[in-house]
Amino acid sequence: MKDIARFLSGFKEFQRTYFCDDNKFYSDLSEDQKPKVLVIACSDSRVDPAILTGCSPGDMFVVRNVANLVPPYEKAPGLHGVSAAVEYAIKVLQVEHVIVLGHSCCGGIQALMHSDPETLGEFIAPWVxxxxxxxxxxxxxxxxxxxALRQCACEQASVLVSLENLLTFPWIWERVMTGRIYLHGWYFDLRKGELLSYLPETGSFEPLVARCERLDAKTPHQAK
Structure with missing residues (x-):
């Protein structure tokens, strides 16, 4: 119950921020949403993309699943939840950027690499x-x-698999080829606090933002 009470306290703060004094922000959002970015992220509780990027409500359309995966385009009967969300973001919301956000210490990728499929459950094994x-x-x-290096490499390579799978959707391929949408592969290292982006020209993931200096690493004069 402590967690639930904390969540309710957090909602009260959210309510005070967006509704108590001036609710125009959400009044406008209730009429329409116009995010320019689709983020496909992992369900992992440590890597909420809105928190990582300091976004406000309405800034990004987010799809989260185990290991931030995108299946290839297919028309076979089934419940295509990720594909449906991607279709809505692209065709209806007309987003201009798609970010596949992977991360370190990913349980989904760890399961793919090490676990016996029979122990993963009926849904996780085929998904990963x-x-x-x-x-x-x-x-x-x-x-x-x-x-550790192998897992990191597999996590980053899986981001590229999802990017490749996005290009199997004909309406994404056409938009990429005509410059109407841009695909990005990002990777959050939650041990180092670094955000990396895949650069096709180097074939590697490189930092997007310079690392911050720890306050305790500075001299007393520098900390002032």
Whole structure:
């Protein structure tokens, strides 16, 4: 119950911010939403994209799932939740950017790499197999590397798999080719507090923002 009480206290603060004094902000949002960015992120509780980027309500359209995966385009019968959300963001909201946001310490990728599919449950095992190409690449190229490096490489490679799968959607491919939408692969290192972006020209993930200096690492004079 302590967590629930904390959530309700947080909502009260949210209510005071957006509704108590002047509710024009949400009054406008209730009429329409116009986010320019679609973020496909992991369900992991530590990597909320709005918190990481300091966004306000209405700034981004967010899809979250295990391991921030995008399945390839297909028309076979089924419940295509991620594809439906992507379609809405692209076709209805007309977003201009799509960010696939991966992260370190990802349980979904760890499950793909190490767990027996029979122990993962009936839904998780087939879902994380979307990233199987990433696992194959890591297994082929980094066989002799340590476990931490292999997992990081697989997490980052899975971001690229999702980007490739986005391009299998014909209406995304057409928009990318005509410059109406841009795809981005980001990776949040939650141990280092770094946000990286994939650069096609270098074939690697590079920092988007310079690392901050810890206050306790500064001299007393610098800290003033």
């Amino acid at each position: 197999k979307i990233a199987a190409p990433a696992l194959r690449e890591v297994s082929e190229k980094l066989t002799e590397k340590d476990e």
